[in-house]
Every structure is written in C-alpha cells, then in structure tokens.
Amino acid sequence: MDRLICLCKGVxxxxxxxxINKIDFPSLEIIQENTNAATNCGRCINAIETLIKQKA
Structure with missing residues (x-):
C-alpha cells in the first residue's frame, strides 16, 4: 500500500x-533535499527514519 507519508508536501x-533504494547511504537530509518531505511541520520525520532503517 502506498500511504501518504508527508501530508504537508504530499509525498x-x-x-x-x-x-532510499537508489542511494548507498540514505539520510533524512537527502530525502528532504530530493522530495521536500519533512521540511514543513516535521510530523513525518519518524516515519521517514523508520523507512531508512528498514533498508539497513
């Protein structure tokens, strides 16, 4: 299921x-720079960090 992670930016x-899968060492900052997710209210930061950890 493709859920909405960042409500503010629609990501x-x-x-x-x-x-995340295209990057050798993904980080929150790289996700923010490339998608604008987690650059407004920050509620989705934990969800994004969880997705990054799942790759490891």
Missing part, C-alpha cells in the same frame, strides 16, 4: 522508498 511512501 508518498513509494516515492521515499524508491529514493
């Missing part, structure tokens, strides 16, 4: 996962 889970 979906699959968009973030695709980016």
């Amino acid at each position: 979906r889970e699959n968009t973030i996962k695709d980016l």
Whole structure:
C-alpha cells in the first residue's frame, strides 16, 4: 500500500522508498533535499527514519 507519508508536501511512501533504494547511504537530509518531505511541520520525520532503517 502506498500511504501518504508527508501530508504537508504530499509525498508518498513509494516515492521515499524508491529514493532510499537508489542511494548507498540514505539520510533524512537527502530525502528532504530530493522530495521536500519533512521540511514543513516535521510530523513525518519518524516515519521517514523508520523507512531508512528498514533498508539497513
């Protein structure tokens, strides 16, 4: 299921996962720079960090 991770910027889970899988060492900052997710209110930071940890 492709859930909405960042409500403020409209960034979906699959968009973030695709980016994470393309990067050798993904970080929150890289996700923010490339998707604008977690650059407004910050509520989605934990969800994004969880997705990053799942790759490791």
